[in-house]
Amino acid sequence: MSVVRRVLSVVGARPNFMKLAPLARALAGRAGVQHSIVHTGQHYDPEMSESFFRDLGIPAPDENLGVGSASHAQQTAAIMQRIEPVLLARRPDLLLVYGDVNSTVAAALVAAKLGIAVGHVEAGLRSRDWSMPEEINRVVTDRLADLLFTPSRDADENLRAEGVPAERIHFVGNIMIDSLVRALPAARALDAPSRHEVASGPYVLVTLHRPSNVDDPAALSGLLQALAALSERAPVIFPVHPRTRARIGDLGASPRANGRLQLIDPIPYLEMLSLTARAALVVTDSGGLQEETSFLGIPCLTVRPNTERPITCTHGTNRLVEPRGEVVLAAAREALDLGKGGGKREPIALWDGNTAERIALAIESYFARQNTHRV
């Protein structure tokens, strides 16, 4: 008699959704698995959440916990309180969490205490920067996880060094790239550079939202001045995260509007990919963009002192720059002078669009092992 196993994915914030989409698709096609989705509501603006479900073809969540924004403790606690009854009612055989946001660690902690197995997609990344909330979330989630799905070999090494048993670690590749590969033709067809009137020449795409860059008014205003100066050289398009928008509002004076520095609202996945794929340069503090630009061969400057994704620097197109306006400006001008160049790169191992399939297979064999043990 075949048993149907229940798998429950918990997501909450924008960078979770492109990691969920390919796995939801891969699990939907499996007879022995019933997959459901819970959205914590950590991100709730339509352009931070709904538009991603639409662009990525993710089924509507089975439940939304509606937690919204709050301090780290309050947000994490609210997710824990609201997810516990959901897990008790649904009793999944496996809980899947994604990336490194507060929703990830909160759901993993509740499941582990209920004795529910936890799978972590994008396990093992380490910035070794304990001042980043995401680093705390990564380390704690990995400690709680039974199945650790890693995007790169350095992540395996990090986990082994922390004493995670080898049989829990599954090197599956980068699931973000599954979403990218699938969406790229539609993104190119969208031709967002023309819509944003930057198609006629090289342009720079910017995102900044890390607390370390945007919460300090002096740092933020230095970065905005650098972008205004850079826009004299090439148009700069900057979709602004709500957190950054609020901090820019607090500064009072908005950056010089010369028509070549466009501060726009957050944009959907396909539109962002369309802009990324044709950019001359990306300036960012996002984790996902470091990976997407590496895959696409687009030069990227990451405005951070460290990265949990070192493979994007050693095998990709990424370079870390000190988060100071004048340093960012000089590095961006230099990158534009150099142009794309760089020659052909070796593809990064298992960043090939098939990661979700490998995770689904690993989940199936995990369930099969459990069946054997029960006999």
Ligand code: UD1
């Ligand atoms: C979170 C993640 C971060 C990820 C980022 C991507 C954590 C600890 N951080 O940071 O790793 O890179 O998402 O976006 O989980 N807000 C809105 N509308 C929304 C969501 C947020 O206006 O839909 C505003 C609120 O003012 C909120 C602020 O953005 O207080 C920050 O949101 P929050 O979810 O706490 O963290 P992010 O900065 O988005």
